[in-house]
Structures are given as structure tokens and as C-alpha cells.
Amino acid sequence: MGRVTTSNRRGVLRAGAGLIAGGTLATGCGTTGTGTPPPHLAANLASTSPTSAAPSAPAPRAFPGLPLQITHGPRASTAVALTFHGQGDPALATRLLATAEKHGARLTVLAVGSWLDACPAMARRILDGGHDLGNHTQRHISVNAMAEAGARAEITDCADRLRRLTGSIGSWFRPSRSPTASPLVARLATEAGYPHVLSYDVDSLDYTRPGAAAVTRKVLAEVTGGSVVSMHFGYQDTADALPDVLQELDRRGLRAVTTTELLS
Numbered sequence: 001m002g003r004v005t006t007s008n009r010r011g012v013l014r015a016g017a018g019l020i021a022g023g024t025l026a027t028g029c030g031t032t033g034t035g036t037p038p039p040h041l042a043a044n045l046a047s048t049s050p051t052s053a054a055p056s057a058p059a060p061r062a063f064p065g066l067p068l069q070i071t072h073g074p075r076a077s078t079a080v081a082l083t084f085h086g087q088g089d090p091a092l093a094t095r096l097l098a099t100a101e102k103h104g105a106r107l108t109v110l111a112v113g114s115w116l117d118a119c120p121a122m123a124r125r126i127l128d129g130g131h132d133l134g135n136h137t138q139r140h141i142s143v144n145a146m147a148e149a150g151a152r153a154e155i156t157d158c159a160d161r162l163r164r165l166t167g168s169i170g171s172w173f174r175p176s177r178s179p180t181a182s183p184l185v186a187r188l189a190t191e192a193g194y195p196h197v198l199s200y201d202v203d204s205l206d207y208t209r210p211g212a213a214a215v216t217r218k219v220l221a222e223v224t225g226g227s228v229v230s231m232h233f234g235y236q237d238t239a240d241a242l243p244d245v246l247q248e249l250d251r252r253g254l255r256a257v258t259t260t261e262l263l264s
Helices: 039-048 089-103 113-118 120-130 148-166 183-192 212-220 238-252 259-263
Strands: 017-020 023-025 078-086 107-111 132-135 229-231 255-256
Touching: 023 229, 078 089, 078 259, 089 120, 089 212, 089 238, 107 120, 113 120, 120 132, 132 148, 148 183, 212 229, 212 238, 229 238, 238 255, 255 259
Parallel strands: 078 107, 078 229, 078 255, 107 132
Antiparallel strands: 017 023
């Protein structure tokens, strides 16, 4: 599981995170070491929180016949799911979303709650692009190693952020710092309202910063119909690799869709 450190976040307000399809996103993100917006940004972040006007996002959905922990979709499918751990520089996140949309692709973003605290506008930006949005715990620490009370808080605190920003707890839950959930964490996720835990069968290893070409090779060497691919916001290599990944998927007759669409 990749580790996204606070060095990937920006400590000052960024004006105009970048142009996006259909308009301009102006969002600034800064955090303290705990993921709390610094005092000089608190008012600005509160004013950009799209709470009341935003329509409700899709709720988690149960897929009968599929296991509690999902690693891939149907192998006969011509679709794959590119899933992203949501944390890091919002400018890179916006670039990745715009690249996907330009290619007609849709992503699944598992957002970290502290990132949503600092970058509230990103939740609606993700959904407005037609992408799935889910829960990747509140602080992105090793949730499987935590006692029950702490692990529950990691899941429900992020779910609360998603509900406040979008009207839903998000479509998916993925544990932080592990591809799969422990039995305890899986149970707590179910109790929080997530029928499934979203794992993956292809790890891009982009968090090791191997270079864009290596990220591209790793994904394309392992991806097949029904694959769920793990990638990350916040890494330049990933943003640089995505156009080539999408182009080759298209050449192979594979479409990048949301996880919900892949399993539907």
C-alpha cells in the first residue's frame, strides 16, 4: 500500500488549481501536520464546502454473489477500473481527472478524510466528472493495526466528511496501508454502511516513484479484463503515465470505467 506523505500537500493557498472540463476549479488546499486546515485558511475552506447545494451522491451498493472483499470484476469484461487513493496536491488530482475525462474514462477515487477537510471542493469535482468517490479512512494510517474504537473512528469520520460534502458516505471503502481489510475492519466497514471492501489485483507501485514509464509498464503488463488497478493522486509519475495507460487500454479494446459500472 502506498504512503502519501504530507510533503505532497501544499501549505499555502493555490489559486486556480487548473482548468477542468466544463469550467475552472479554483480550490486551495493546505493542512497542518494532522490534516486540519491552518487558521488562515479555515474561513476560505469553509466557504468552498459544497454542502447544501450539492445533490446527493450515490450510496454504497451491494452486489449479490460477490465476496465481501472485492479484488476484481468479471474476467470476461472489456472494462477495467482505475482506482486512485485520494490525497495530495489538488492540482495533480485535477490534472488526472481532466486527463481521464478527455479520454472518455471514468475513475474511482478513495478519498482520505483529512484531504477532504483541506480540499472540500475536490469531492464535488470528482463526482461532477462522473467518477466514483469512496472512503479511504480519515487519516491514512494503518487501520488494520488499530484497536476497535480507533479503527471505527477512522472509517466513520471519513464517512461523515463524505456525507457532509456530498450527501452520501461514498460508494466504496478501502482500508489504508493495506490492500485488504482485517476481519475486524471488514466488519466495522459493513457496520458503517459499506457492503463491500474494495481491494485490487493490479498494483501500479506508483508510490515508489519509479518514473512514468515504469508505472505504465507495470500496469499494462498485469491488467486484463475486469482488473481493479491501484494508483495514487499526488504523484507526478502517475499523472505523466495516465495518458499512455489509457491509450494502450483503448488499443486493446479495454475501457476504463468506475468500479460500480465494472461490477454492474
